[in-house]
Amino acid sequence: MSSENEEATAADAVAAAKQASSRGGRLRRLGKFVGGDHRYVLLSTSVIALIGIWLSMQKRTDMSFLAPVYFVEVAMYYSLVAWLILSAAALVTKLMHWRDYAERSPFARNPLRTIERIGSYIVVIITCVLFVDRVVMGFASVTVHAIEADSIPQGGLAAAIYMVYECRDLFVTGILTTVELAVFGTIIAFFLALLLATLRILTIDKPDNDLVRFFKVVGANFAKLYSTVIRGTPMMVQALIIYNAGFAFLRGMGLSVTEINGLWSTFIAGLVTVSINSTAYMMEVLRGGLESVDPGQMEAARSLGLSQWQAMVKVVFPQGIKYAVPGLSNELVINIKDSSVLSIIGVVELMFEARSVAGIYYRNLEVYLVAAVCYLILTMVATWLLNRLSRRLDAPRFSNTSESASAVGE
Amino acid sequence: MPLANKTEKSEGHVGEPLVRVEALRKSFGSLEVLKNINLDVMPKEVVTIIGASGSGKSTLLRCINLLETPDAGHVWFHGSDLAAEHVNVNRLREKIGMVFQSFNLFNNMNVLGNCTLAPVTLKKASKAEAEETAMRRLEEVGLADFAHADVNTLSGGQKQRVAIARALCMNPELMLFDEPTSALDPEIVGEVLGVMHDLAQQGMTMVVVTHEMEFAKSVSDRVVFMDNGVIAEEGTPKQIFGNPKQARTREFLARYLDD
Ligand SMILES: Nc1ncnc2c1ncn2[C@@H]1O[C@H](COP(=O)(O)OP(=O)(O)OP(=O)(O)O)[C@@H](O)[C@H]1O
Ligand SMILES: [Mg+2]
Numbered sequence: 089m090s091s092e093n094e095e096a097t098a099a100d101a102v103a104a105a106k107q108a109s110s111r112g113g114r115l116r117r118l119g120k121f122v123g124g125d126h127r128y129v130l131l132s133t134s135v136i137a138l139i140g141i142w143l144s145m146q147k148r149t150d151m152s153f154l155a156p157v158y159f160v161e162v163a164m165y166y167s168l169v170a171w172l173i174l175s176a177a178a179l180v181t182k183l184m185h186w187r188d189y190a191e192r193s194p195f196a197r198n199p200l201r202t203i204e205r206i207g208s209y210i211v212v213i214i215t216c217v218l219f220v221d222r223v224v225m226g227f228a229s230v231t232v233h234a235i236e237a238d239s240i241p242q243g244g245l246a247a248a249i250y251m252v253y254e255c256r257d258l259f260v261t262g263i264l265t266t267v268e269l270a271v272f273g274t275i276i277a278f279f280l281a282l283l284l285a286t287l288r289i290l291t292i293d294k295p296d297n298d299l300v301r302f303f304k305v306v307g308a309n310f311a312k313l314y315s316t317v318i319r320g321t322p323m324m325v326q327a328l329i330i331y332n333a334g335f336a337f338l339r340g341m342g343l344s345v346t347e348i349n350g351l352w353s354t355f356i357a358g359l360v361t362v363s364i365n366s367t368a369y370m371m372e373v374l375r376g377g378l379e380s381v382d383p384g385q386m387e388a389a390r391s392l393g394l395s396q397w398q399a400m401v402k403v404v405f406p407q408g409i410k411y412a413v414p415g416l417s418n419e420l421v422i423n424i425k426d427s428s429v430l431s432i433i434g435v436v437e438l439m440f441e442a443r444s445v446a447g448i449y450y451r452n453l454e455v456y457l458v459a460a461v462c463y464l465i466l467t468m469v470a471t472w473l474l475n476r477l478s479r480r481l482d483a484p485r486f487s488n489t490s491e492s493a494s495a496v497g498e
Numbered sequence: 499m500p501l502a503n504k505t506e507k508s509e510g511h512v513g514e515p516l517v518r519v520e521a522l523r524k525s526f527g528s529l530e531v532l533k534n535i536n537l538d539v540m541p542k543e544v545v546t547i548i549g550a551s552g553s554g555k556s557t558l559l560r561c562i563n564l565l566e567t568p569d570a571g572h573v574w575f576h577g578s579d580l581a582a583e584h585v586n587v588n589r590l591r592e593k594i595g596m597v598f599q600s601f602n603l604f605n606n607m608n609v610l611g612n613c614t615l616a617p618v619t620l621k622k623a624s625k626a627e628a629e630e631t632a633m634r635r636l637e638e639v640g641l642a643d644f645a646h647a648d649v650n651t652l653s654g655g656q657k658q659r660v661a662i663a664r665a666l667c668m669n670p671e672l673m674l675f676d677e678p679t680s681a682l683d684p685e686i687v688g689e690v691l692g693v694m695h696d697l698a699q700q701g702m703t704m705v706v707v708t709h710e711m712e713f714a715k716s717v718s719d720r721v722v723f724m725d726n727g728v729i730a731e732e733g734t735p736k737q738i739f740g741n742p743k744q745a746r747t748r749e750f751l752a753r754y755l756d757d
Contacts (some may be wrong), residue, residue: 292589294564387565388602388661392616392668393592406606418676 128173133208137168137175139143140215143222144168149229150234164214171211179203240347240449255445263462264439265355270423270435270470273362274370278416280363280368284311288380290369293396311371324429326365330357331357331433358435362423370419377412378404413481416484417474421467428463438462514577516541516672516703521667522571523555531557533727535571539672540704544704546714550750551723555707558724561676562705563594575672592620595665599677609636609660610645611712613667622668635663640694655686659693666697675706688715712756713741723747 103461144165148154154161177197185192194200227245234241234249240248252259287307296304318326334357338348389399409416431440442459446452508567537575539545547555560566562573564580564587573580578684580590591609615630617623623631636642639659649657657677665673673732675694679687692712698717708714714721714735721738723731731744742748 253694294567353642361655382602384598384600384602385604388596388598388604389615391565391591391596391598392665393590393620394616395588398619402619403604403606410606497754 091288095498108367116121130178130204130208133211134172134175137171137211140168140211140218141165141172143215143218148222149226151225151229151232152221153225154217160497161218164218167214169212171207174204174207184282240451244454247449247451248458251445251449251451251455255441255448258441258445259438259458259462261436262438263466265435265437266424266427266439267466269355269358269362269427269435270420273359273366274420274423277366277370277419280367281374282405284314284367284371285374285378287311288375290396290400294483295395299404315368315451318365319372322429323361323365323426324432327358327361327433329429330361330364354434354436357433358427358430358437362427363429365426366419367422369422370416372394373415373419374408375411376415377410378408379408380411410481413478415479417471420469420474424466424470425463513541515539515574516543517705518572518578519558519562520572521572522558522561523569524554524561524566525569530563531727532568535727535729537722537729537732539703539705541671541703542699542701542721544702544706545722546705546718546720546722547705547722547724548709548711548750549730550713552725553724555724556676559596559705559707561678562672562674563591563596564581565596570714592616592622592668593671595668595670595673597658597661597665597673597675597678599680601654601661601681603652603657603664604658605649606646607649609641609649609652612649613662613664616664616668620668627673628667632663632667635666636660638666638696639663640689653686655689658690659680659743661695662690662693672703672705673710675704677709679710681707700710709754711739711751723750725750 112161144161164394178193181193182189190196195204230243230246230248234246235253237246237250240250244323287304288311288322290304290308292304331354334352337346338352343351375489385403385407386396386399389403390396412424427435427437428439430437431443434440438459442455446455517537517539519535519537522532522535523530535554537545537558541567547558557566561568563573564573568581575590575594578585580587604615605741607615610629610632613635614625614628617628617631618625624626633642633645634689636645639662641656641659641663644652644656644660649660652660658681662678678694679690682690687710691710694704694706694713695717706713706718716735718735720732721735722729723738723742725746731738731742731747738747739751742751
């Protein structure tokens with residue numbers, strides 16, 4: 089492959105010097121010429137063939153299914169080599185007849201052209217087989233050995249698999265706790281945030297009596313203060329304060345430590361922390377969504393005699409929340425990740441478990457990589473689900489449109 | 499657009515005015531938008547307000563249903579002062595329909611939903627009754643076929659007609675129109691003016707801010723010319739368009755009637 093490229097560059101210097109003076113034009117013409125109609129068939133499959141050859145040179149594991157049929161692999165290996173030679177030959181003839189390549193080169197005409205196409209499929213298949221034999225079966229072999237091992241293996245991958253297998257219960261509880269914290273925390277926070285965002289955007293209205301006015305002013309300022317304080321302090325600090333404050337409060341009520349641990353568990357304290365923290369951020373997201381609803385919507389509703397509250401509930405909320413859906417979804421993803429700081433108060437979530445496992449085997453790097461992969465999978469799944477959900481939320485609108493289209497047709 | 503000439507219904511508006519605006523003032527910050535406005539609107543009367551941009555026409559209209567709170571002065575509706583503490587603005591607005599320049603249809607509902615939201619929410623009617631009324635109103639504006647259409651798929655003229663039907667579903671005693679045709683393409687202005695003309699014929703009391711001089715001339719009983727926060731001149735269409743007394747009225751009209 090690389091020799092092909094060198095030839096191409098050398099020949100290009102000759103060919104292009106005759107044709108063009110500008111460097112950019114020359115390079116572009118070279119790319120076009122080499123690529124030509126062989127772009128996919130010869131060049132990219134040569135890369136795939138090289139990968140196959142490299143895979144074939146790797147050590148076979150005990151689960152390799154090609155080991156008993158060594159001659160098959162030899163045939164496959166030389167097929168790939170033959171393919172590289174064929175590609176190189178095609179490129180050379182192409183360079184020799186660079187003016188009238190399409191007419192003169194046998195590679196550009198049948199039957200060689202058909203053979204090239206079929207050959208390219210075969211190359212892809214061979215490389216796939218080699219990939220399964222070396223990579224997939226290799227991974228399976230490492231896994232089986234790691235699981236059967238009596239003590240932690242040396243290799244990084246094997247060690248990670250060994251630890252995941254030995255401590256699977258810890259990881260499963262950790263993941264479940266993390267998911268519970270994030271999901272319930274986000275749901276609770278959504279409703280609290282809706283309340284606070286409403287308090288924040290309600291304005292004094294003529295029909296309001298003094299009591300309502302008082303609560304509106306207090307509510308708006310409370311929401312503002314809440315947002316400033318919560319968003320201005322780290323969640324780890326909030327967790328420590330909330331947990332200890334709850335503990336001290338219950339202690340002051342005369343409860344014993346065991347009673348408190350039943351009532352105010354670290355999980356409950358963690359859930360309260362996530363909810364309180366996320367409320368502040370979700371409130372800002374919701375406020376943004378509600379404020380981006382055209383004020384004319386509110387005015388129209390009020391002009392019909394709806395109260396401010398009725399107009400909010402029936403007209404502004406449904407539109408504003410829709411605008412806020414992407415930001416709200418993002419909060420769930422953030423909570424999955426940020427709940428990791430709760431291990432500081434001893435919430436038994438994924439990070440806490442990862443730390444315990446690291447403490448058992450003294451293999452920090454591998455454990456935390458495993459934790460990272462777990463978080464990544466969780467956030468990817470959450471993102472995928474939320475995307476589907478937000479598409480579903482838009483669905484009534486689409487069906488409405490088709491309905492109206494039929495109405496126009498009548 | 500060809501409108502039938504006014505019927506004789508305008509003759510003899512007697513008795514109590516439906517709306518009385520008295521010494522009304524309104525400022526936005528240091529900008530004095532309304533300076534001592536006095537205006538009476540009799541039942542079944544159609545009043546058009548004309549005037550240059552920024553002269554305070556919209557603000558006056560919005561003060562009548564208290565979308566803007568006046569700084570001073572009074573607005574009387576049916577003889578009760580709207581500024582008084584005990585007046586419930588929400589109850590009041592049920593009787594005053596408003597049509598906006600930018601339609602302001604509720605985007606989260608279909609046409610029927612727009613028309614039934616207020617009657618159902620305010621318990622003026624059951625859902626079935628409200629839908630029946632809405633269908634009748636939509637029929638009047640020629641959009642019964644679009645009852646289940648998404649509002650975002652309608653043309654501007656259709657949107658504005660839905661907005662009128664929506665306001666009518668509350669059986670208002672007064673309709674306020676704030677430049678209802680200004681956002682529309684010239685060729686569909688007529689469909690909205692036609693609906694408003696029918697409404698005037700049925701005896702609806704209307705206050706219309708407009709730049710459609712033809713409409714002001716042929717449909718209204720009285721034309722009010724506003725300039726710089728005051729009512730510069732008012733009178734019958736014949737007086738205002740035929741023989742304006744004020745120089746600034748003549749100046750303003752010259753710009754519109756030339757073309
Ligand atoms: N909510 C507001 N805050 C501040 N200034 C305002 C507000 N509403 C209106 N104004 C100002 O008051 C003045 C009068 O506005 P108004 O909308 O009543 O004029 P108008 O006669 O309706 O004009 P147009 O023909 O452009 O609609 C304008 O200068 C406008 O900028
Ligand atoms: Mg205006």
